[in-house]
Amino acid sequence: xxxxxxxxxxxxxxxxxxDHGHPHGWRRWVFATNHKDIGTMYLLFSFAMLMVxxxxxxxxxxxxxxxxxxxxxxxxxxxxxxxxxLIMVFGAIMPAFVGFANWMIPLQIGAADMAFARMNNLxxxxxxxxxxxxxxSFFMPGGAPAAGWTLYAPLTLQMGPSMDAAIFAVHIMGAxxxxxxxxxxxxxxxxxxxxxxxxxxxxxxWTWLITAYLxxxxxxxxxxxxxxxxxxxxxGTSFFNPAGGGxxxxxxxxxxxxxxxxxxxxxxxxxxIVSAIIPTFARKRLFGYTSMVYATASIAILSFxxxxxxxxxxxxxxxxxxxxxxxxxxxxxxxxxxxxxxxATMWRGSMTFxxxxxxxxxxxxxxxxxxxxxxxxxMAPIDIQLQDTYYVVAHFHYVLxxxxxxxxxxxIYYWGPKWTGVMYSxxxxxxxxxxxxxxxxxxxxPMHFLGLAGMPRRYADYPMQFAxxxxxxxxxxxxxxxxxxxFFLFVVVPMMRGQGEKAPQKPWEAAEGLEWEVPSPxxxxxxxxxxxxxxxxxxxxx
Amino acid sequence: xxxxxxxxxxLARAAAGLxxxxxxxxxxxxxxxxxxxxxNQLDLHPPVTKIAEQQQxxxxxxxxxxxxxxxxxFGVMFYSILKHRKxxxxxxxxxxxxxxxxxxxxxxxxxxxxxxxxxxxxxxVAQKDTSNAxxxxxATGYQWKWGYDxxxxxxxxIKFLSTLDVAHREMSDAGKPAxxxxxxxxxxxxxxxxNRKIRIVTTADDVIHAWMVPAFGVKQDAIPxxxxxxxxxxxxxxxxxxxxxxxxxxxxxxxPIHVKVLSQTDYAAWVDVQKKKMAxxxxxxxxxxxxxxxxxxxxxxYAANCAVCHRPDGKGAGPIKPLDGSAIVLDADKGKQLAxxxxxxxxxxxxxxxxxxxxxxxxxxxYTKNHWSNNTGQLVQPAEVVAxxx
Numbered sequence: 001x002x003x004x005x006x007x008x009x010x011x012x013x014x015x016x017x018x019d020h021g022h023p024h025g026w027r028r029w030v031f032a033t034n035h036k037d038i039g040t041m042y043l044l045f046s047f048a049m050l051m052v053x054x055x056x057x058x059x060x061x062x063x064x065x066x067x068x069x070x071x072x073x074x075x076x077x078x079x080x081x082x083x084x085x086l087i088m089v090f091g092a093i094m095p096a097f098v099g100f101a102n103w104m105i106p107l108q109i110g111a112a113d114m115a116f117a118r119m120n121n122l123x124x125x126x127x128x129x130x131x132x133x134x135x136x137s138f139f140m141p142g143g144a145p146a147a148g149w150t151l152y153a154p155l156t157l158q159m160g161p162s163m164d165a166a167i168f169a170v171h172i173m174g175a176x177x178x179x180x181x182x183x184x185x186x187x188x189x190x191x192x193x194x195x196x197x198x199x200x201x202x203x204x205x206w207t208w209l210i211t212a213y214l215x216x217x218x219x220x221x222x223x224x225x226x227x228x229x230x231x232x233x234x235x236g237t238s239f240f241n242p243a244g245g246g247x248x249x250x251x252x253x254x255x256x257x258x259x260x261x262x263x264x265x266x267x268x269x270x271x272x273i274v275s276a277i278i279p280t281f282a283r284k285r286l287f288g289y290t291s292m293v294y295a296t297a298s299i300a301i302l303s304f305x306x307x308x309x310x311x312x313x314x315x316x317x318x319x320x321x322x323x324x325x326x327x328x329x330x331x332x333x334x335x336x337x338x339x340x341x342x343x344a345t346m347w348r349g350s351m352t353f354x355x356x357x358x359x360x361x362x363x364x365x366x367x368x369x370x371x372x373x374x375x376x377x378x379m380a381p382i383d384i385q386l387q388d389t390y391y392v393v394a395h396f397h398y399v400l401x402x403x404x405x406x407x408x409x410x411x412i413y414y415w416g417p418k419w420t421g422v423m424y425s426x427x428x429x430x431x432x433x434x435x436x437x438x439x440x441x442x443x444x445x446p447m448h449f450l451g452l453a454g455m456p457r458r459y460a461d462y463p464m465q466f467a468x469x470x471x472x473x474x475x476x477x478x479x480x481x482x483x484x485x486x487f488f489l490f491v492v493v494p495m496m497r498g499q500g501e502k503a504p505q506k507p508w509e510a511a512e513g514l515e516w517e518v519p520s521p522x523x524x525x526x527x528x529x530x531x532x533x534x535x536x537x538x539x540x541x542x
Numbered sequence: 543x544x545x546x547x548x549x550x551x552x553l554a555r556a557a558a559g560l561x562x563x564x565x566x567x568x569x570x571x572x573x574x575x576x577x578x579x580x581x582n583q584l585d586l587h588p589p590v591t592k593i594a595e596q597q598q599x600x601x602x603x604x605x606x607x608x609x610x611x612x613x614x615x616f617g618v619m620f621y622s623i624l625k626h627r628k629x630x631x632x633x634x635x636x637x638x639x640x641x642x643x644x645x646x647x648x649x650x651x652x653x654x655x656x657x658x659x660x661x662x663x664x665x666x667v668a669q670k671d672t673s674n675a676x677x678x679x680x681a682t683g684y685q686w687k688w689g690y691d692x693x694x695x696x697x698x699x700i701k702f703l704s705t706l707d708v709a710h711r712e713m714s715d716a717g718k719p720a721x722x723x724x725x726x727x728x729x730x731x732x733x734x735x736x737n738r739k740i741r742i743v744t745t746a747d748d749v750i751h752a753w754m755v756p757a758f759g760v761k762q763d764a765i766p767x768x769x770x771x772x773x774x775x776x777x778x779x780x781x782x783x784x785x786x787x788x789x790x791x792x793x794x795x796x797x798p799i800h801v802k803v804l805s806q807t808d809y810a811a812w813v814d815v816q817k818k819k820m821a822x823x824x825x826x827x828x829x830x831x832x833x834x835x836x837x838x839x840x841x842x843x844y845a846a847n848c849a850v851c852h853r854p855d856g857k858g859a860g861p862i863k864p865l866d867g868s869a870i871v872l873d874a875d876k877g878k879q880l881a882x883x884x885x886x887x888x889x890x891x892x893x894x895x896x897x898x899x900x901x902x903x904x905x906x907x908x909y910t911k912n913h914w915s916n917n918t919g920q921l922v923q924p925a926e927v928v929a930x931x932x
Binding site for chain 1: 600635639647
């Protein structure tokens with residue numbers, strides 16, 4: 001029985017006897033408690049949201065293809081930028097990583113399932129009403145929220161009823177994330193197979209453990225900020241409303257106290273995925289496992305003391321600017337440790353470049369560009385020039401698309417055979433990779449120039465001197481979007497339908513870890529009794 | 543310096559190549575705007591203040607350091623990718639963990655980032671130092687325009703709104719943009735003197751806006767209910783442009799900033815004109831005044847403009863005619879005195895005062911007709927001045 005879809009009648013009989021009480025049809029998904037089924041739903045959901053957010057992004061790029069307004073009015077344009085951000089962050093990237101966590105953490109640590117199977121079901125199904133409310137806000141009176149994904153006060157006070165829908169949706173998604181995090185923490189800390197000590201645990205599980213703590217720490221902070229926005233809007237409070245003595249800058253402090261750890265929430269699990277792939281295809285052990293764990297923890301801790309680098313132009317006192325500038329630049333140190341580790345792992349390995357490795361190397365290369373621009377933005381005097389310009393847009397897409405999204409693709413190609421039981425087509429994977437890499441850079445590299453030249457972000461129209469780079473970016477964006485449709489139709493769909501070469505239990509020569517100790521596709525139930533592990537905790541010995 | 547130039551040249555060439563590829567059929571006719579964006583600009587604006595110069599320098603240094611590290615790190619990676627391939631028969635080595643190496647690649651980056659921070663510290667302190675300004679101007683963000691109030695220094699009291707040229711907004715809606723200053727042209731630019739420290743105090747009326755002029759290296763959020771400040775000292779005269787940099791609603795893209803930097807003398811002349819314009823605009827010439835109000839107003843106008851020559855006691859001095867007891871002033875025909883005031887007399891020894899407003903002239907004439915020993919009881923309304931001007 002495939003864990004992904006009930007395809008064909010040809011599947012094996014060997015483990016069907018495990019399936020007693022195994023619900024079929026819609027019940028299997030609605031009442032799902034199986035970590036693999038829930039993981040699959042998370043991944044499909046996040047891909048659907050990636051498409052919705054992507055269409056909004058293409059709406060933005062279509063409008064910006066030429067100066068002057070061609071397709072949308074500025075109000076709708078602001079709705080596009082706002083909803084693109086909210087949907088990509090809360091609907092696409094975060095749930096995709098939770099999907100990976102669901103699928104891989106129990107398999108990697110030798111656990112039978114997630115600790116709280118029913119809460120797992122709830123945390124997925126909560127996303128559906130939230131997503132409907134977010135996407136549906138376009139059809140509410142006054143249209144979708146248009147205050148930017150950061151929802152800065154007091155602009156949020158001017159929004160229509162859809163603002164409340166968005167606040168409610170983000171609350172629900174936050175609750176979902178917190179439940180998911182509790183589940184991951186309890187699973188990792190309590191359900192590891194005997195012999196799987198914390199310091200033998202795969203880095204993906206480590207990075208998610210740390211990420212889960214970050215989520216639990218900051219999602220309530222976001223909930224607080226948007227709840228205060230809600231009461232300012234409807235119940236006469238003045239937390240952020242200057243007309244009643246409130247402080248709009250306080251909103252920014254609270255938001256970014258959530259917001260900065262949030263960006264690490266979206267990148268740490270990506271580091272985990274890449275740390276699994278590089279050693280496999282270099283056929284060489286990860287250079288510094290311990291320092292990778294410490295570097296991840298350092299990044300997480302530092303993420304709490306750098307938030308106000310998003311606010312250099314609000315007029316912070318000089319000591320505040322200096323503190324946040326230095327603290328932010330320190331993050332380059334543990335991040336550098338990670339990059340050096342990956343390269344040292346590749347050094348004198350015996351490398352092959354199947355699609356997962358291409359994405360992982362692409363990730364390191366392009367993510368590092370985003371890291372460097374981050375360092376430049378951290379310099380307060382330079383940030384005064386670049387804050388709220390396209391330079392910032394370029395920067396965070398280099399770390400979120402070339403970072404998080406590329407790592408997610410790497411993970412899908414790497415573990416997809418385990419999930420579906422079939423190999424993807426190497427040719428198609430390579431087309432997807434090279435197409436995405438080229439179009440990604442075509443889209444976002446020119447934005448650095450636009451930002452340096454002073455083009456502000458969230459502009460529906462712009463001076464004509466900016467026209468050519470915008471045109472290039474728009475062409476790149478449509479190419480990038482098409483590559484993802486190609487990925488879905490020609491890579492994901494065939495794999496899910498079981499079309500393709502049958503995947504062996506361990507498709508990658510040098511892959512290590514317990515997920516390769518179970519058949520492909522992974523049976524519906526795995527590790528029902530705790531496996532006995534060898535000394536390295538990477539193999540089952542009985 | 544050489545690396546920097548080569549690098550820029552390389553970038554410029556690469557970008558130009560891309561542009562040729564992508565833009566030929568639609569190329570728009572547009573030129574670089576001095577003080578605003580250049581066509582396909584690749585770098586920060588040419589700096590016009592010391593702060594912007596420092597920002598440019600810091601950015602160049604950072605770019606060079608980052609590019610060097612990038613080349614170093616990825617040189618190693620790509621060497622490895624090319625050489626350490628299974629297809630070339632590479633056998634995997636077995637080394638891992640090295641305390642020395644790991645300490646080195648933690649400590650060296652730490653030192654580098656601290657050094658980077660140290661380079662920037664002076665600039666951070668300098669750009670926050672808004673003390674000892676020659677001129678303080680309040681910039682208020684409104685949805686969707688800027689209001690400027692000259693609070694302190696030469697030009698104090700001047701205030702006006704600065705709005706995007708309505709034709710540009712219409713071009714935008716029509717999807718037919720044109721002009722080098724598209725979306726940057728305003729009705730009333732902010733005018734400041736060159737080589738003076740200008741402190742800009744920002745606030746907002748509704749939501750958060752941000753006041754930005756890239757050539758000055760200035761960007762400061764304008765926050766409703768709060769007052770923040772920034773400063774610049776422009777070292778060149780000319781026109782400089784920026785745009786609102788904080789999302790402020792639907793017309794966010796349509797509230798540009800245009801700063802006109804004038805020489806000290808041009809600035810003084812501009813202030814003069816503004817003050818007079820404002821005084822003129824302040825009074826409605828059709829208003830019918832009462833005698834005592836007009837006399838009170840006229841006393842001020844007299845003190846400001848006439849008393850230097852005609853003396854406060856109205857007796858004049860030397861060749862300057864006395865007003866106290868003057869036949870023209872006492873004449874029942876108000877037109878006689880108005881003709882002198884508007885047209886001047888004695889070959890310009892008595893200048894023309896026509897730049898004063900109708901109300902000011904009416905007030906000062908009424909004042910002189912009813913002060914000192916003059917006691918005509920005559921009242922000159924601003925409307926009569928309007929008539930006399932024709």
